[in-house]
Amino acid sequence: MILxxxxxxxxxxxxxxxxxxxxxxxxxxxxxxHRPKYDDxxxxxxxxKRGETLAACAVREVAEETGQSCELGARLPSVHYLAQGxxxxxxxxxxRALGGTFTPGxxxxxxxxxxxxxxxxxxxxxxxxxxxxxxxxxxxx
Numbered sequence: 128m129i130l131x132x133x134x135x136x137x138x139x140x141x142x143x144x145x146x147x148x149x150x151x152x153x154x155x156x157x158x159x160x161h162r163p164k165y166d167d168x169x170x171x172x173x174x175x176k177r178g179e180t181l182a183a184c185a186v187r188e189v190a191e192e193t194g195q196s197c198e199l200g201a202r203l204p205s206v207h208y209l210a211q212g213x214x215x216x217x218x219x220x221x222x223r224a225l226g227g228t229f230t231p232g233x234x235x236x237x238x239x240x241x242x243x244x245x246x247x248x249x250x251x252x253x254x255x256x257x258x259x260x261x262x263x264x265x266x267x268x
Contacts, residue, residue, distance in 0.1 A: 131175060131216070131217040132184040132218045133218075133220075134172075134219060134220050135157065135220075136171060136195065136224050137221065137222070137223060138224040139155060158170075158195070158224065159238070159250065160237070161236055161238075163233075169250065169251060169252065170250075170255055171192040171235075172185075172188055172219070189222060190227070191234075194227040194229040195225065195226065196224075196225045200221040201221045202219070203262060206258070208254065246259060
């Protein structure tokens with residue numbers, strides 16, 4: 128079993144007075160990363176390192192893939208699928224972006240911030256759209 132963790136990373140939309148109420152209120156943007164190896168758009172995530180907690184892995188992967196520091200919020204559903212024939216389990220959190228600078232790299236070559244409806248349309252995998260829907264159903268602070 129491959130264990131991994133990641134986040135549905137969000138921030139208040141520019142000009143929004145915070146993200147009062149539910150994330151679905153329209154005052155947020157969602158971070159999506161493009162992975163050239165798979166030519167897909169997804170939420171930041173990655174494999175657990177030896178001795179690392181799932182939460183620490185999620186925060187590290189957000190930093191590595193987006194350049195953002197973040198604050199973990201509510202747990203979101205875990206996702207299970209086969210990756211190159213091996214079972215993979217990815218644990219997710221809602222996470223508020225606290226700031227940082229994106230630098231394109233070999234693993235992630237682009238980062239976009241989009242309103243939820245546009246993010247949902249850009250996501251490649253249905254499982255990632257389900258995670259976004261879970262975030263939108265979750266109150267955020």
